[in-house]
Amino acid sequence: GAGVSQSPSNKVTEKGKDVELRCDPISGHTALYWYRQSLGQGLEFLIYFQGNSAPDKSGLPSDRFSAERTGGSVSTLTIQRTQQEDSAVYLCASSLVGGGVYEQYFGPGTRLTVT
Amino acid sequence: KNQVEQSPQSLIILEGKNCTLQCNYTVSPFSNLRWYKQDTGRGPVSLTIMTFSENTKSNGRYTATLDADTKQSSLHITASQLSDSASYICVVSAMGNYQLIWGAGTKLIIKP
Numbered sequence: 001g002a003g004v005s006q007s008p009s010n011k012v013t014e015k016g017k018d019v020e021l022r023c024d025p026i027s028g029h030t031a032l033y034w035y036r037q038s039l040g041q042g043l044e045f046l047i048y049f050q051g052n053s054a055p056d057k058s059g060l061p062s063d064r065f066s067a068e069r070t071g072g073s074v075s076t077l078t079i080q081r082t083q084q085e086d087s088a089v090y091l092c093a094s095s096l097v098g099g100g101v102y103e104q105y106f107g108p109g110t111r112l113t114v115t
Numbered sequence: 116k117n118q119v120e121q122s123p124q125s126l127i128i129l130e131g132k133n134c135t136l137q138c139n140y141t142v143s144p145f146s147n148l149r150w151y152k153q154d155t156g157r158g159p160v161s162l163t164i165m166t167f168s169e170n171t172k173s174n175g176r177y178t179a180t181l182d183a184d185t186k187q188s189s190l191h192i193t194a195s196q197l198s199d200s201a202s203y204i205c206v207v208s209a210m211g212n213y214q215l216i217w218g219a220g221t222k223l224i225i226k227p
Contacts, residue, residue, distance in 0.1 A: 004158070031213070042119075042204065042217035043159075050213075059214075091158050098213045101147060101166075106158025 002026070004107035006092050012113045013082055021077040021110045025094030032075050033104060034067055035091045043091065049075065050098040082114045117142040119207050119218035127224045132195055136221045138188040138205030146208040150179050150190045153202045153220065162190070162203075192223075200225045 005024045013019050025032050034046040045059040049069040060066070064082075069075040079086055089111050093104040119140045128134050140148070147166045151159035163172045163179040165188070171180050176193045190203055202220040209216070 040219070042219040043215075044217075045214050048213060093158070101164075101208070103161055103164070104215070106160070108156065108158050 004092055004094055004105050006090075006107035006110050008110060009108065010111045010113075012115060015084060015114055016081055018078065018080045019082055019112065021079075021090050021092075021112070023075045023077070023092030023094075023107060025073065025075070025092070026105055027073075029094035029096055029105075030072065031095045031098035031102070032069055033093045033095075034075070034077050035093065036061075036088045037091055037109070038088045046077070046090075048098065079112075082112075084114045087112055087114045117207075117209060117216045119205055119216050121203075121205050121218040121221050123221060124219070125222040125224070127226060128195055130195055130197055130225050130227050133191065133193050134195060134223065135192075136190045136203050136205075136223070138190070138218060140186050140188070140205070140207045140216070140218075142186075142207040142209050142216050144210040145183060145186075146210040146212075148179075148181055148188050148208075149206045149215075150177070150188075151204040151206060153204060155201070159204055195225045197225050197227060199223060 007022045030051045032049040035043040048056040064080045067077045089109040091109045093106045095102040095104045122137045149164045150162045153159040165181045178191045204220040205218040207216045
């Protein structure tokens, strides 16, 4: 079956603009994660969705960041009033169920460049 | 503070040679440790996952070891191939916590 897909693959935006990043998880996976990876750095957890439960937003770096997951499937990460420090690769992962023992499958990421 | 540290930061070896990458962690209580391979421009792909009771696990030419007492892990790559060029990331999970603690990775370059 299809893996995790993300769009766009690359996004260049001007400082101050809003951007939306999309993630399509593997069908049937109830858990969905967003991460951010800056150049040469490890993955930084942003937000976690599990089924219909309230998402864990503890990793979002500021209130300019928000995410939704509609119908327990597709997720959108929105960054408002982008800043240059938001430039990074944004990775989405899904797993069958949330929890540390379950395999997370990653999408190819969206490379965001804020000019 | 839960942390994962990897060494070396980068490594260059000749095709066909072996290499070993290191990972030290301070995550507690420990649940499991994974090694991921991340090709340039791609998302990470899992190579191995080990729980507390496992001290070695192989996946083809990749062999991971775990010493839960010293909180150290290694990833050994045998007979390296050009396609092994990638970043290798050590990731640790704490018990009862779905969040993973990610190392910064080791960038491995295989030269012909």
